[in-house]
Amino acid sequence: MAPLFNMFGKNKESHRGTPVVVKMENPNWSMVELEAPSEEDFIVTTTATTTSHNTSSRDKARGKNAKQLTWVLLLKAHRAAGCLASLPPALLSLASAVKRRVVSGRTDAENDSDVNGVGVGVGREKENHRVKARFYYCIKLFLYLSVILLCFEVAAHYFKGWNFVHFGAPHLHLEQFWSHFGVKGLFGWVYSRWVLIRVEYLAPPLQFLANVCIVLFLIQSLDRLVLCLGCFWIRYKKIKNVAAEDYGDLDLESGEKKGFFPMVLVQIPMCNEREVYQQSIGAVCNLDWPKSKLLIQVLDDSDDPITQSLISDEVKKWQQEGANIVYRHRVIREGYKAGNLKSAMSCSYVKDYEFVAIFDADFQPTADFLKRTVPHFKDNDELGLVQTRWSFVNKDENLLTRLQNINLAFHFEVEQQVNGIFLNFFGFNGTAGVWRIKALEDAGGWLERTTVEDMDIAVRAHLHGWKFIFLNDVECQCELPESYEAYRKQQHRWHSGPMQLFRLCLPAIIRSKISLSKKFNIIFLFFLLRKLILPFYSFTLFCIILPMTMFVPEAELPAWVVCYIPATMSFLNILPAPKSFPFIVPYLLFENTMSVTKFNAMISGLFQLGSAYEWVVTKKSGRSSEGDLVSMVEKPPKHHQRVASAPVLAENNEEIQRQEKKKIASSSSSSSKKNKKHNRIYMKELALAFLLLTASARSLLSAQGIHFYFLLFQGISFLLVGLDLIGEQVD
Numbered sequence: 001m002a003p004l005f006n007m008f009g010k011n012k013e014s015h016r017g018t019p020v021v022v023k024m025e026n027p028n029w030s031m032v033e034l035e036a037p038s039e040e041d042f043i044v045t046t047t048a049t050t051t052s053h054n055t056s057s058r059d060k061a062r063g064k065n066a067k068q069l070t071w072v073l074l075l076k077a078h079r080a081a082g083c084l085a086s087l088p089p090a091l092l093s094l095a096s097a098v099k100r101r102v103v104s105g106r107t108d109a110e111n112d113s114d115v116n117g118v119g120v121g122v123g124r125e126k127e128n129h130r131v132k133a134r135f136y137y138c139i140k141l142f143l144y145l146s147v148i149l150l151c152f153e154v155a156a157h158y159f160k161g162w163n164f165v166h167f168g169a170p171h172l173h174l175e176q177f178w179s180h181f182g183v184k185g186l187f188g189w190v191y192s193r194w195v196l197i198r199v200e201y202l203a204p205p206l207q208f209l210a211n212v213c214i215v216l217f218l219i220q221s222l223d224r225l226v227l228c229l230g231c232f233w234i235r236y237k238k239i240k241n242v243a244a245e246d247y248g249d250l251d252l253e254s255g256e257k258k259g260f261f262p263m264v265l266v267q268i269p270m271c272n273e274r275e276v277y278q279q280s281i282g283a284v285c286n287l288d289w290p291k292s293k294l295l296i297q298v299l300d301d302s303d304d305p306i307t308q309s310l311i312s313d314e315v316k317k318w319q320q321e322g323a324n325i326v327y328r329h330r331v332i333r334e335g336y337k338a339g340n341l342k343s344a345m346s347c348s349y350v351k352d353y354e355f356v357a358i359f360d361a362d363f364q365p366t367a368d369f370l371k372r373t374v375p376h377f378k379d380n381d382e383l384g385l386v387q388t389r390w391s392f393v394n395k396d397e398n399l400l401t402r403l404q405n406i407n408l409a410f411h412f413e414v415e416q417q418v419n420g421i422f423l424n425f426f427g428f429n430g431t432a433g434v435w436r437i438k439a440l441e442d443a444g445g446w447l448e449r450t451t452v453e454d455m456d457i458a459v460r461a462h463l464h465g466w467k468f469i470f471l472n473d474v475e476c477q478c479e480l481p482e483s484y485e486a487y488r489k490q491q492h493r494w495h496s497g498p499m500q501l502f503r504l505c506l507p508a509i510i511r512s513k514i515s516l517s518k519k520f521n522i523i524f525l526f527f528l529l530r531k532l533i534l535p536f537y538s539f540t541l542f543c544i545i546l547p548m549t550m551f552v553p554e555a556e557l558p559a560w561v562v563c564y565i566p567a568t569m570s571f572l573n574i575l576p577a578p579k580s581f582p583f584i585v586p587y588l589l590f591e592n593t594m595s596v597t598k599f600n601a602m603i604s605g606l607f608q609l610g611s612a613y614e615w616v617v618t619k620k621s622g623r624s625s626e627g628d629l630v631s632m633v634e635k636p637p638k639h640h641q642r643v644a645s646a647p648v649l650a651e652n653n654e655e656i657q658r659q660e661k662k663k664i665a666s667s668s669s670s671s672s673k674k675n676k677k678h679n680r681i682y683m684k685e686l687a688l689a690f691l692l693l694t695a696s697a698r699s700l701l702s703a704q705g706i707h708f709y710f711l712l713f714q715g716i717s718f719l720l721v722g723l724d725l726i727g728e729q730v731d
């Protein structure tokens with residue numbers, strides 16, 4: 001294309017300088033080529049003729065550059081106008097999407113009636129409802145109080161004409177209040193009494209509680225900083241757990257593989273997880289380990305006969321292909337996952353095995369998983385557990401999974417690795433790990449007393465002197481919850497269970513023979529600081545105390561507590577997942593939003609309330625870990641034959657047939673209802689959202705900038721979560 005502005009009459013075909021190409025979105029202006037000034041435009045000679053010629057050339061260059069700049073500015077303005085024109089449709093579509101999701105939402109009361117729990121009694125469920133209602137009423141009380149105080153402050157400003165500065169903390173004595181307000185009216189007298197009550201009765205305890213939370217906040221931040229420094233030291237020194245065995249080629253004489261091949265038992269506990277059972281069973285059956293020294297147990301606790309039959313058929317298919325795999329189903333399903341594992345370990349043939357590897361139903365280990373974990377036990381008789389890292393097939397699925405990936409990346413990269421290298425102790429993650437069976441037996445086996453059986457067995461094994469190692473370079477792929485409902489249930493169990501365990505294990509920890517430093521680590525760091533203090537101060541400081549200081553300005557929170565230290569801690573948390581840096585602000589806000597769930601779970605577990613015993617199977621979507629997994633595992637034939645397993649009673653056959661007939665008969669009429677998605681409405685989060693937004697309005701009156709912005713964005717975060725606008729909708 002010829003130049004749009006050709007300022008030279010000669011040699012139109014030659015192009016001097018560097019061309020600038022600008023693309024436009026408007027189809028009428030497809031492309032414009034602008035020519036930059038050439039080198040001759042800036043050459044200055046000494047002759048008079050050349051000087052006059054160069055002067056004319058420079059004038060032309062200035063005119064040309066001015067026109068080029070004008071065109072560039074016009075193009076920028078055109079693009080900006082296009083962006084502005086697209087904003088209203090985008091906002092309208094967002095508003096319509098929010099409206100649809102709110103209209104189709106369900107409240108917490110409806111959610112609790114639909115809980116996919118396992119073994120939750122009716123009496124305990126009613127107690128759970130009462131506990132949740134009390135917590136919700138407390139939040140509503142703070143909300144109503146904040147709204148009343150905000151209206152009171154605004155009315156005082158309106159009627160008395162006080163300046164905004166008077167909304168801040170008054171540093172005057174009672175006599176100065178009376179001299180300023182006088183006795184001009186009832187409203188002035190009431191407001192002066194309210195200020196007096198604030199100064200003498202409300203501010204001191206609120207400031208004391210704020211100072212306590214600040215101290216806890218600093219201690220927890222220091223612990224987080226020490227962990228990060230330990231992780232940096234491990235990377236700097238390249239510290240790594242190295243296996244004592246290197247597997248070689250086949251032995252030509254015996255025809256067997258060279259290396260350390262002890263007897264290994266693999267367990268896959270599952271419960272009503274129809275979406276993922278094929279993937280986990282297929283991945284485990286493809287482990288690179290001698291078949292004569294490997295036994296796979298599929299431990300099915302499903303109460304759905306159809307799901308039982310599907311899993312049983314999958315096991316039979318792999319048996320026909322030569323895999324050493326068995327199917328177990330408990331008729332009496334007690335103790336959740338711990339009861340399932342305990343029942344499997346009671347089999348008579350378990351005594352022939354030395355190690356046991358455990359994988360949840362959505363975990364898909366690589367073929368060399370055992371070769372990279374089991375050799376660490378060789379010549380290390382004190383080693384009881386080898387834990388590997390999790391990786392996630394759906395970490396980029398939505399904003400919720402991205403934020404979860406940040407948390408879990410820090411947990412594995414920093415917490416588990418540092419504790420494993422320097423302390424040889426950490427909490428077992430419940431899956432993707434290999435145990436020495438003797439360590440399980442010495443610790444007393446699996447117990448059903450809490451909902452965190454993995455942490456329970458790890459603490460008891462550590463008290464008996466067993467050591468753990470964590471392999472950060474060995475990954476096992478799994479899924480993250482994609483809906484907020486599933487994630488909230490998971491986090492509730494993960495934060496209530498440790499408090500149950502702490503109450504039960506504290507006497508045993510004190511009486512144990514381990515060193516005082518190890519006792520301090522378990523009691524203060526492992527339980528109190530990271531499981532109790534963290535959710536306590538996070539909820540109390542940022543969701544209760546901070547909003548209340550807006551209405552009681554005599555109690556203050558420094559700006560560095562509200563902004564700088566949380567931002568620094570979020571920065572440290574996000575370091576193990578550097579690709580997630582664009583989400584650092586949503587991560588900070590979402591962590592504070594989750595504090596209401598974690599605080600509620602912590603309180604219920606600490607005081608043995610009803611919701612502490614909730615066990616809800618995390619919803620899975622059944623995403624494959626690798627593209628070739630489908631080709632690696634043969635798909636089952638599409639027929640309707642169902643074979644019941646041996647442990648299932650004969651009555652289940654009739655139940656299976658009835659379920660199949662009912663399913664076929666109602667499939668056409670209810671398919672739309674089953675596939676329909678809806679979102680949840682979380683009343684506690686919504687109440688806190690309005691509380692924080694009300695406090696932000698009061699902060700705006702006081703001209704407290706950093707507090708206003710924090711409260712505003714945190715309130716919006718609670719509002720989005722309360723309306724379930726984060727993550728996927730629930731089927």
